[in-house]
Amino acid sequence: RIKYGRNQMEAEQSTPLWKLILKQFDDLLVKILLGAAIVDFIIAMSEGESIQSGLIEPMVILLILVANATVGVVTERNAEKAIEQLKSYEADDATVLRNGQLQLIPSADIVPGDIVELAVGNKVPADTRVSHIYTTSLKIDQSLLTGESQAVEKHTEVVHNKQAVYQDKLNMLFSGTLVVAGRARGIVVGTGSNTAIGKIRDAMSE
Incomplete structure (x- = not known):
């Protein structure tokens, strides 16, 4: 940390x-x-x-x-x-896999590389690459970030387009967005100001 x-x-x-x-x-x-x-x-x-x-x-x-x-x-x-x-969109806590066990920790303690578990009703605690989906589908409300009115279905497949916008990054879960359907696991790739929402906030502050 x-x-x-x-x-x-x-x-x-x-x-x-x-x-x-x-x-x-x-x-x-x-x-x-x-x-x-x-x-x-x-x-x-x-x-x-x-x-x-x-x-x-x-x-x-x-x-x-x-x-x-x-x-x-x-x-x-x-x-x-x-x-x-x-x-206000930041998650208060999150379930992470550490030392082979699932633990509930303050989301502020999450670091890149942590493995997080997410289920319906959870706020995504950090920008996370989806690695496993345990249900038939995983849907995320990311309207705060993209303005999309409908929940977005996510997957684990690689997105090859390096210029992809947030709406097209269907293998990514973004900090502050909400799980509305499904259960999944992912690897944290961005925290704090290095998240999508953190970068937006920094840009607004300039």
Whole structure:
């Protein structure tokens, strides 16, 4: 486990609201518009206009910038929530074969090379290559990963296409997906951030 780390996605600190707000104004175009609003107000005052009339155009610009910043903050906060939501799909524990015996262990302790047993109702604890299917079929709900509305039937055969997308990797079970039919055994090939869902989360965090 020292080599591979714990089989879990790291919790991320939520960005403070004030930092999100400042981030929205840390943009060249925004700074130019702010500068334009100030210059416009100064010119209006130098031409003898009243404060009220001189503030009209700068206030319009400021209102647009505030509205834009509000949308940006809401969008980023929702993205953070979506990223954190992925952690809720992690399995709490898993059945693994160690020292010739099946053991129930915390899924965070799983490492590549572990042999896991899975049955109906189990969350897949890590990216796993199917080695044995003990029932007539093995079906997985992997909608969280691929968006597929129907459960996908898996098999043990080799997928030769190295460019295969997740939907085509029918010999793979992905971390966080759910067994809805069948019983199987497989070999863990990816844990933590090196799982499909972990890579998606990392990409969303960038």
